Amino acid sequence: xxTILHYAWLIPLFPLFAFIVLVSFGxxxxxxxxxxxxxxxxxxxxxxxxxxxxxxxxxxxxxxxxEWMNIRDTVIRVGYEINSLNAMxxxxxxxxxxxxxxxxxxxxxxxxxxxxxxxxxxxFAFSMMALVLSPNLLQLxxxxxxxxxxxxxxxxxxxxxxxxMLAAKKAFIVTRIGDVGLLIAIILLFWWTGSFxxxxxxxxVALGKMEPWMTTLTAVLIFVxxxxxxxxxxxxxxxxxAMEGPTPVSALIHAATMVAAGVYLVAAxxxxxxxxxxxxxxxxxxxxxxxxxxxxxxxxxxxxxxxxAYSTISQLGYMMLxxxxxxxxxxxxxxxxxxxxxxxxxxLFLAAGSVIHAVHTQDLFQMGGLLKKMPVTGIxxxxxxxxxxxxxxxxxxxxxxxxxxxxxSAQRADLLWIAVITVFLTSFYMFRLxxxxxTGKAVSQAISRAKDPSAVMRIPLLVLAVLAVLSGFLNxxxxxxxxxxxxxxxxxxxxxxxxxxxxxxxxxxxSVVSVLVSLAGIVLAYLIYVKKAIAATxxxxxxxxxxxxxxxxxxLDEIYRYGLAVPLRGIGMLLDLFDHYLxxxxxxxxxxxxxxxxxxxxxLQSGQMQTYGLIVLLGIVLLLIGITxxxxxxxxx
Amino acid sequence: xxxxxVAFFILSLLTIGGAVFMISFTRVVHMVVSLGITFLxxxxxxxxxxxxxxxxxxxxxxxxxxxxxxLFGIMLTKxxxxxxxxxxxKRKLISFxxxxxxxxxxxxxxxxxxxxxxxxxxxxVEQSNPKQIGLAVFTRYxxxxxxxxxxxxxxxxxxxxxxxxxxxx
Amino acid sequence: MTVPVTSYLLVALIxxxxxxxxxxxxxxxxxxxxxIELMLNAVNLNLIAFAKFxxxxxxxxxxxxxxxxxxxxxxxxxxxxxxxxxxxxxxxVNVDEMDTMKR
Numbered sequence: 001x002x003t004i005l006h007y008a009w010l011i012p013l014f015p016l017f018a019f020i021v022l023v024s025f026g027x028x029x030x031x032x033x034x035x036x037x038x039x040x041x042x043x044x045x046x047x048x049x050x051x052x053x054x055x056x057x058x059x060x061x062x063x064x065x066x067e068w069m070n071i072r073d074t075v076i077r078v079g080y081e082i083n084s085l086n087a088m089x090x091x092x093x094x095x096x097x098x099x100x101x102x103x104x105x106x107x108x109x110x111x112x113x114x115x116x117x118x119x120x121x122x123x124f125a126f127s128m129m130a131l132v133l134s135p136n137l138l139q140l141x142x143x144x145x146x147x148x149x150x151x152x153x154x155x156x157x158x159x160x161x162x163x164x165m166l167a168a169k170k171a172f173i174v175t176r177i178g179d180v181g182l183l184i185a186i187i188l189l190f191w192w193t194g195s196f197x198x199x200x201x202x203x204x205v206a207l208g209k210m211e212p213w214m215t216t217l218t219a220v221l222i223f224v225x226x227x228x229x230x231x232x233x234x235x236x237x238x239x240x241x242a243m244e245g246p247t248p249v250s251a252l253i254h255a256a257t258m259v260a261a262g263v264y265l266v267a268a269x270x271x272x273x274x275x276x277x278x279x280x281x282x283x284x285x286x287x288x289x290x291x292x293x294x295x296x297x298x299x300x301x302x303x304x305x306x307x308x309a310y311s312t313i314s315q316l317g318y319m320m321l322x323x324x325x326x327x328x329x330x331x332x333x334x335x336x337x338x339x340x341x342x343x344x345x346x347x348l349f350l351a352a353g354s355v356i357h358a359v360h361t362q363d364l365f366q367m368g369g370l371l372k373k374m375p376v377t378g379i380x381x382x383x384x385x386x387x388x389x390x391x392x393x394x395x396x397x398x399x400x401x402x403x404x405x406x407x408x409s410a411q412r413a414d415l416l417w418i419a420v421i422t423v424f425l426t427s428f429y430m431f432r433l434x435x436x437x438x439t440g441k442a443v444s445q446a447i448s449r450a451k452d453p454s455a456v457m458r459i460p461l462l463v464l465a466v467l468a469v470l471s472g473f474l475n476x477x478x479x480x481x482x483x484x485x486x487x488x489x490x491x492x493x494x495x496x497x498x499x500x501x502x503x504x505x506x507x508x509x510x511s512v513v514s515v516l517v518s519l520a521g522i523v524l525a526y527l528i529y530v531k532k533a534i535a536a537t538x539x540x541x542x543x544x545x546x547x548x549x550x551x552x553x554x555x556l557d558e559i560y561r562y563g564l565a566v567p568l569r570g571i572g573m574l575l576d577l578f579d580h581y582l583x584x585x586x587x588x589x590x591x592x593x594x595x596x597x598x599x600x601x602x603x604l605q606s607g608q609m610q611t612y613g614l615i616v617l618l619g620i621v622l623l624l625i626g627i628t629x630x631x632x633x634x635x636x637x
Numbered sequence: 638x639x640x641x642x643v644a645f646f647i648l649s650l651l652t653i654g655g656a657v658f659m660i661s662f663t664r665v666v667h668m669v670v671s672l673g674i675t676f677l678x679x680x681x682x683x684x685x686x687x688x689x690x691x692x693x694x695x696x697x698x699x700x701x702x703x704x705x706x707x708l709f710g711i712m713l714t715k716x717x718x719x720x721x722x723x724x725x726x727k728r729k730l731i732s733f734x735x736x737x738x739x740x741x742x743x744x745x746x747x748x749x750x751x752x753x754x755x756x757x758x759x760x761x762v763e764q765s766n767p768k769q770i771g772l773a774v775f776t777r778y779x780x781x782x783x784x785x786x787x788x789x790x791x792x793x794x795x796x797x798x799x800x801x802x803x804x805x806x
Numbered sequence: 807m808t809v810p811v812t813s814y815l816l817v818a819l820i821x822x823x824x825x826x827x828x829x830x831x832x833x834x835x836x837x838x839x840x841x842i843e844l845m846l847n848a849v850n851l852n853l854i855a856f857a858k859f860x861x862x863x864x865x866x867x868x869x870x871x872x873x874x875x876x877x878x879x880x881x882x883x884x885x886x887x888x889x890x891x892x893x894x895x896x897x898x899v900n901v902d903e904m905d906t907m908k909r
């Protein structure tokens with residue numbers, strides 16, 4: 001059975017094949033298009049699960065490389081690699097992708113361009129799987145860009161909506177800023193180590209052949225790439241806007257997989273970060289700041305998907321925070337949270353999708369009382385909320401617990417405060433969302449007619465709900481299965497090598513505190529939005545600017561617009577003027593010169609024979625002048 | 638002032654006058670008529686130069702055939718075409734300047750050249766002019782003469798072929 | 807006292823210049839053809855003047871002018887035929903509109 005790892009390269013090929021089929025025959029397939037996509041996703045899902053199981057059982061990591069380019073002494077190879085980290089990523093990606101594709105079959109039923117939608121989804125699944133399978137940075141970068149393109153295409157799927165088009169452009173451009181950082185990092189690493197391979201790079205770093213400052217620089221630049229992709233502060237602004245895409249897409253790309261690619265990248269290049277405390281601190285503080293920052297914004301959003309988007313940013317910040325505090329436990333905690341978050345956030349998005357599908361609005365205050373109308377959706381959403389709030393025994397509790405105790409073990413009081421406050425904020429805004437949507441009175445006609453979606457949409461919800469409950473049991477403090485799995489490979493060794501673990505500080509009281517804090521958030525939300533014991537505006541009224549600050553996402557979009565975009569556009573216009581008048585003028589001059597000369601010659605060749613005759617006459621006269629002045633004939637005897 | 642001079646002046650005045658009128662008239666038919674006068678007067682000049690046969694040929698060919706042919710040409714195309722007055726003035730100016738320059742230079746050349754004294758020219762010989770020409774044409778220049786007749790024949794056939802209406806039109 | 811040869815040459819020169827000017831400026835192709843005839847006549851006049859007053863007076867000048875006349879007659883016949891054919895196809899005899907090869 002060990003040989004099954006040899007077939008890992010098949011996993012991304014199924015969606016690629018589906019993509020090719022859909023591009024070629026999508027139009028003819030029409031309704032069958034979804035079946036093609038789902039079948040391919042199911043096949044790769046089965047294979048990924050088997051491989052994940054194998055890897056979990058302790059199968060040695062597998063790496064296959066073939067030569068791609070041979071540039072003098074440097075050989076650039078392509079191939080695939082299976083280790084514990086990307087086996088886990090493959091499981092997440094293929095499971096969520098399969099469920100989302102099944103869900104979309106119903107969700108997108110009335111859409112005209114279903115084959116195109118499944119094309120994009122399949123292409124995305126392919127690129128994302130290939131991304132995590134990449135054994136070197138070059139290959140990773142190719143697929144990194146490819147998932148960016150898929151994200152762009154899917155956000156702009158409703159391209160007739162100008163908002164969707166703008167959001168797609170924004171997502172593409174903002175993530176590009178991060179991608180440039182990653183590209184520079186890859187180039188620097190290649191320059192210093194002469195290789196794109198992870199293992200080679202890590203070996204060079206471990207041997208101390210790289211200057212410390214260079215290690216820090218490259219690690220930070222890689223993190224910049226992760227910041228762009230994972231929507232960390234300050235490049236997070238694209239993610240809320242990306243909610244313009246279809247909801248299943250948000251669930252797949254902008255909650256479970258692609259945005260987690262940034263976390264994956266940091267995890268995959270972790271040995272590099274371990275070598276630089278500065279880089280780790282940057283990761284930890286950026287993550288922590290993003291977590292609390294996005295949670296604050298999430299408090300006041302009124303669009304159901306935007307709340308979820310900010311909560312995604314916040315949770316990704318959590319993962320970064322966990323990775324940043326380092327150590328075996330931090331690494332595991334970050335990866336573990338990535339694992340559980342993928343399931344419960346996809347669940348939340350899909351449940352929100354069914355709500356939107358039923359009531360045709362995304363405004364929280366247009367909803368209410370949906371729990372009775374849509375019990376399955378409501379309970380699924382509740383499970384998601386409990387998981388993200390970190391209430392035991394839901395999965396979020398275990399992973400969040402890990403993170404908090406990792407921060408505590410690292411003895412970082414400031415980060416610990418941030419983490420705990422974020423727990424409170426998270427549970428508050430998530431239950432605000434839940435209460436506003438599912439309890440209270442129905443506000444509109446559409447709501448009274450709303451009912452649970454059909455089985456096709458229900459099944460993915462149920463599966464994800466089960467996963468959201470159960471996935472946490474993979475790694476309990478007393479049974480760290482995931483930790484053992486993830487730390488089995490080379491990465492674990494290098495972590496242990498880099499920091500001989502300060503014994504993990506077990507603090508049972510910490511767990512109790514965080515659960516209590518979380519419960520406090522829920523109770524507060526309950527008091528405000530259900531009992532109405534506290535007016536929702538009790539903070540907003542005395543301090544309206546505070547509310548506005550949060551609601552407008554701290555005006556970051558505006559700051560970017562007026563601080564960056566407008567001056568840049570001004571410079572651009574200046575340069576454009578320069579280009580238009582100076583360089584363009586020179587070009588125009590050359591053109592005019594050539595044109596004029598040509599025109600002059602064309603004028604000579606006018607086809608007017610009398611003009612020709614005139615010119616002949618001119619020649620004769622000149623000849624005569626020449627003869628009479630230079631020749632033998634002289635005037636006047 | 639001998640009669641020869643008087644005749645020369647009148648003839649050359651008419652010749653040049655006809656030519657200038659040809660240029661300055663606006664109606665095409667008038668131009669052809671004034672040029673006919675020029676051709677006739679040139680025939681007179683030929684007579685003065687002891688070239689009676691050529692003079693007669695000139696009257697027949699130019700004043701007769703060519704002028705009539707031109708009239709036919711005009712009538713078959715645009716009957717009362719008028720040269721626009723103020724038309725292509727720039728071209729006219731340039732043409733005039735260049736032609737004037739040519740005139741000046743050639744005139745200076747003529748003036749500067751040493752010409753044999755006309756008094757010393759040999760008096761006309763006994764033989765009549767047509768006989769002289771006939772002798773020269775049929776002895777020394779017989780081959781060019783035949784070639785020219787061939788040329789005329791070709792021109793005749795070609796002209797007919799070209800001016801003929803094309804079939805099916 | 808006879809008329810000097812320069813007088814004949816001068817008349818011929820004036821005729822030639824007038825003909826040249828006409829050939830260069832007139833729009834009507836028939837008139838252009840006529841102007842060319844005028845230039846040929848000027849040349850004939852020169853030939854005949856030299857046949858009498860040249861350095862070597864001989865009948866050859868007259869013979870040449872006869873040839874010129876013949877060729878000119880042939881030229882006019884063909885020229886007029888061309889013009890008529892052209893007029894039938896293009897409805898014009900203006901030389902400045904005869905630039906099909908250019909366009």
